[in-house]
């Protein structure tokens with residue numbers, strides 16, 4: 001089970017297959033399809049995730065004391081493939097959960113003991129309390145404050161665009177803990193309990209007619225000092241760890257159409273749609289479809305490169321390319337779908353599912369090109385960290401944050 005007691009790839013494959021054969025059925029696959037909510041899980045799914053975590057399939061590369069097996073990345077992939085083959089969720093969270101990975105990397109032992117299990121089992125819901133009305137792209141400009149009072153901190157401020165805040169039990173919060181040092185040096189990173197009187201969540205309505213993000217008003221909310229990740233004032237570093245996980249996830253996967261979310265991004269879908277609409281022979285559309293498919297292939301190869309880097313223990317700046325590429329793919333996919341449908345895309349409602357999907361994808365493409373850092377910011381990162389271009393001028397990084405001009 002551990003790296004001291006290695007198991008061959010074949011033996012591992014047999015073990016996971018036997019476990020799935022005993023615990024999982026095609027009926028469950030059908031019953032749980034679509035039950036994975038964007039910001040939480042249903043009761044049946046939680047039940048299943050609990051079994052996966054206890055059997056140590058959820059995060060096999062993690063240490064044995066934290067639900068893992070000390071497996072190699074290659075063996076983790078074998079496990080994830082076996083789960084995917086029978087459409088069983090829950091494996092591969094050592095790659096896909098930014099909450100769990102950030103907590104494992106930077107949390108106190110007490111916080112890990114309290115929350116790692118519940119996060120992996122989806123027993124608690126999480127949100128990201130980063131953006132503020134005047135600090136989105138420049139996260140180092142945040143003004144929400146956390147002041148130490150004995151064994152806890154008192155938090156005051158406002159966050160915005162907080163996905164999933166309405167259902168969240170904890171938020172990964174960045175707050176200013178020192179106003180007399182330059183802006184990157186006075187930030188701390190916390191797991192803030194959301195269900196307490198000092199936190200008011202107000203939903204925002206999106207262009208897709210959903211309300212998955214919110215404004216969060218924080219007034220004298222309490223966070224225990226044990227819920228600090230990293231040391232006081234080193235939150236910027238912790239944030240970089242968390243953002244790297246977020247970018248790699250957003251670059252690797254994307255949310256698709258409301259109906260058949262995953263299928264919407266498969267390359268055959270555009271071809272099938274064009275065939276159904278009788279326009280597959282149109283040379284211009286054929287070019288567009290080929291281009292959209294080529295982008296996806298290219299992005300998949302780039303993501304494979306990032307994963308290979310990660311497996312060798314190096315973080316790859318190419319992660320930013322993945323997120324930027326995914327944003328372009330989603331816009332392109334939506335554009336080509338609309339072109340295939342032509343005037344039909346003007347319809348809406350359940351009688352016109354194809355048009356509904358195309359329009360939803362058009363609006364939803366902005367999710368990836370703004371959320372988790374905008375395309376422009378990704379380009380800056382790629383320019384500076386991948387291409388080695390000069391940094392953009394920064395006038396406020398060396399002065400105490402208290403003296404930075406506001407507004």
Ligand SMILES: Cc1cc2nc3c(=O)[nH]c(=O)nc-3n(C[C@H](O)[C@H](O)[C@H](O)COP(=O)(O)OP(=O)(O)OC[C@H]3O[C@@H](n4cnc5c(N)ncnc54)[C@H](O)[C@@H]3O)c2cc1C
Nearest residue numbers: 128129130131136137161162163367370371372373374376
């Ligand atoms: C669907 C969705 C979900 C989100 N979920 C969350 C969440 O859960 N938690 C959370 O904290 N936040 C969340 N956000 C917020 C998101 O991270 C911010 O919207 C994003 O970082 C941009 O910040 P801003 O909106 O303040 O825009 P601004 O920073 O005001 O930027 C405005 C425009 O200026 C450009 N710009 C700014 N600075 C530069 C620069 N230096 N160089 C070039 N261009 C620049 C930007 O790219 C953008 O086009 C979410 C956003 C979306 C769309």
